[in-house]
Amino acid sequence: MQNFSKMMKEAQKLQSNMASIQEKVAQQTVEGSSGAGLVKILFNGKGDVLSISLDPSLLNPDEGDVLEDLLVAAFSDGKHKAEAMMADEMEKVMGGMKGLGGLSLPF
Numbered sequence: 001m002q003n004f005s006k007m008m009k010e011a012q013k014l015q016s017n018m019a020s021i022q023e024k025v026a027q028q029t030v031e032g033s034s035g036a037g038l039v040k041i042l043f044n045g046k047g048d049v050l051s052i053s054l055d056p057s058l059l060n061p062d063e064g065d066v067l068e069d070l071l072v073a074a075f076s077d078g079k080h081k082a083e084a085m086m087a088d089e090m091e092k093v094m095g096g097m098k099g100l101g102g103l104s105l106p107f
Contacts, residue, residue: 017093017094021086021089021090024045024089025046025086025089026045026046027044027045028044028045028085029043029044029045029050030042030043030078030081030082032074032075032076032077032079032080032081034070034071034073034074034077035055035073037055038055038057038070039053039054039055039058039067039071039073039074040074041053041071041077041078042078043078043079043081043082044082045082045085045086045089046082047079047082049078054067
């Protein structure tokens with residue numbers, strides 16, 4: 001029974017650490033960009049889009065395809081940076097614990 005009690009305490013600590021990480025990361029921001037900075041998308045640590053900045057040169061109606069491609073690339077860049085930030089914070093708090101039993105990031 002002592003092992004079960006110890007496991008439960010460790011699980012509660014892990015849950016508390018995860019909540020702490022999520023709160024901390026939610027307050028941080030990352031920027032995804034493409035086209036040498038012509039498109040910039042600001043994300044919070046949860047992966048939510050906070051703002052989009054477009055260079056005026058991209059607002060040509062004849063080049064909508066270019067803008068669409070740059071938006072997708074900037075979104076992907078920012079999303080990957082947000083995921084990497086979450087993974088880094090998890091590793092710091094969890095003491096470098098590898099393979100968290102298949103747990104995935106919260107976004």
